[in-house]
Structure formats: C-alpha cells, structure tokens
Amino acid sequence: MRVLIAGATGVIGRRLLPLLRARGHHVTAMVREPARAPSADLTVVADALDRDAVRAALLVARPDVIVHQLSALSDRGSLGLEVTARLRTEGTANLLTAARDAGVRRIVAQSIAFATAPEGDPVLDEDAPLYLDAPDEDWARTVQAVAELERLVLGAQGISGVALRYGTLYGPGTWYGRDGAIATAVAAGKLRMPEVAGGITSFVHVDDAAQAAVLAVESDVTGTFNVTDDEPAEASVWLPWFAEQLGGPAPRTIPADLAGRLLGWFTAYQLTELRGASNDRARLGLDWKPGRPSWRDGMADDER
Ligand SMILES: NC(=O)c1ccc[n+]([C@@H]2O[C@H](COP(=O)([O-])OP(=O)(O)OC[C@H]3O[C@@H](n4cnc5c(N)ncnc54)[C@H](OP(=O)(O)O)[C@@H]3O)[C@@H](O)[C@H]2O)c1
Known part of the structure; x- marks a missing residue:
C-alpha cells in the first residue's frame, strides 16, 4: 500500500516509518523541513496548517x-498545547479535505x-465520557480538540x-526517556508527590505505539482504540519506582491541597485524579498487544 505519514520526523513517526517499509509498503514522509526528513520512498513538504500545501503534497x-x-x-507550555490543538482540528481537516481529492481510502x-x-x-x-469541561482552560481546550x-x-x-488513543508515551525521545523533561525532573527530585497520589497513568512504549499504527x-x-500497556499504575507506585530507577531521591511529598499550585494543574491532576485506560478493544479489534506489557519492564529495559 501507499502510506503517507504526517509527522514523519516525530518520536513515533521516525519509528513507524521503517516498520511500514519493512512490511513492504511504499511510504511517503510529509515533513516541514526537507533537511530533517527521515529516509523514505518519497518525501513531500507541507505545513499541516497550510491547506493548499497539504493538498499539493x-x-x-x-x-x-x-x-x-x-x-x-x-x-x-501553553503554546505547545495550543498549536497541538490546532493540528488536531485544522490540521486534521486539511488532511481530510485533501485526502478526498487524492483518493485516500483510510486515515489512522x-x-x-x-x-x-x-x-x-x-x-x-x-x-467513557471525555473531560470536555475540565476546570483548567488549557486541558479543556486540549480535550475538545x-x-x-x-x-x-x-x-x-x-x-x-481509526483514532489510536495512546497512553502516556515513554521510551527514547519522550519526556520519560533519557534526558526527557519528566525523567530529568524526577531524577533531580524536583517532581514532588501529593500525599494522596491515587491518579492512574496508563503508559505505552513508543515502539508499541508505532506497532499499533x-x-x-x-x-x-x-473506531477509537486505547493503545496502553497492561498495567495501569497509581502515581504512588510508579513515581517512587521511577525515581529509584533513575538513581534519584525518593519524591518529597506535599499536601494534597497545595498540589495544583506547586505542580501546575495538569501534573497535579495526573498524580491525583486521572483514570487509567484499558486496552481490551485494541487487543480484540486490532489484534494488537503490547510488546512491553508492564511499564516497569519497559522502562527498566530502556537504557537511560
Ligand atoms: N523530548 C522532547 O522534548 C519531546 C518533544 C516532543 C515530543 N516528545 C514526546 O513525544 C511524545 C509525542 O510524540 P509524537 O511523535 O506524537 O510527537 P512529536 O515527536 O512532537 O512529533 C510531532 C510531529 O509533528 C510534526 N509537526 C508539528 N507541527 C507541524 C506542522 N505545523 N506541520 C507539519 N508537521 C508538523 C513535527 O514535525 P517537525 O519535525 O517539523 O516539528 C513532528 O514530525 C510526547 O508525548 C512526548 O513524550 C518529547
């Protein structure tokens, strides 16, 4: 098949591209900067927010x-969330408008x-219902997008x-990978843990994310499919484990009512309230299963 990857230079895109080629597909990389394009069968240049450029590509x-x-x-920061929201709305609309003219039959x-x-x-x-009315403006906009x-x-x-609902990505190039922003903060003891840290994170390794694609x-x-590992984890479990794994100090705890102010809304929410996501539908519908069923093994395996 002829497959075009929009976002071919990204953390997932770079891993997905060779997997698709190894399966015999003809893969086009859509990129903004040709100099950064990964090796592909064809490279086209377009900013996803430029409708005419996407159509031409x-x-x-x-x-x-x-x-x-x-x-x-x-x-x-907020700008990243804002532009990501535009890529999810305008960017997706641009791809789909162009897709009709180009004879595309499927989008993932x-x-x-x-x-x-x-x-x-x-x-x-x-x-489960989406958090469209989250109390934090940035997060509400993200969920709406x-x-x-x-x-x-x-x-x-x-x-x-198909919409692949990826869990929290870890592995090379991610925020939880070596030199990633969250790994660095945890290793330095800068990510403090609310006293009651019952928020649940469903992680997924970037290679498992690419394989699902x-x-x-x-x-x-x-349809929509959660692409998450088999071990949704409470923050009170994964955060101290991750700190130890990175050779950092045990996370200091903070009173729950100060979490939002000290950690920022999203981090406080992740550590205290977030729900996990089950992968049963992806297992059945896509015949996918995580190669790294537990974040513990996956993170320990990744050389940091
Ligand atoms: N270590 C870091 O600082 C860092 C950075 C980003 C993501 N991450 C991690 O990676 C995870 C997400 O991985 P991902 O693969 O979804 O994201 P990603 O690595 O940020 O890749 C996003 C892709 O979208 C492309 N893109 C952005 N704006 C575009 C536009 N206007 N037009 C066309 N292409 C555009 C980027 O191209 P360009 O190459 O042209 O920008 C890139 O190929 C995050 O959850 C996080 O853990 C880490």
Missing part, C-alpha cells in the same frame, strides 16, 4: 492511507487515552478512520 503522494502523527508537544490518527473525565471506575474504556479530531476522522465520508494501517476496522 497529497496529490503528489497519492496515498491509500494517511497516518496522522502531528503534534507540537516539543513545547511543553493519533489521539490520547488520558482525555477521559475522572469519573467512575479506576480504569476506563473508550466509551481531541474530540474534534476523532469526530472528523470517524465521520469522514468515504474514508475509513502498523496494524491499524493494515486493518479495515474503524
């Missing part, structure tokens, strides 16, 4: 399938597994769509 590439791995999370898009509202069971499936991406991808006329490209199923 897709008309050259003529893919059967688009894999959308666009994000701007290298900036961890990156979404997130941790956008659910913190209600109900500790570990939620894909039918995720919902719009999924609406566009699953509702596209004549194009079958390969299966989604080659499958005909549609």
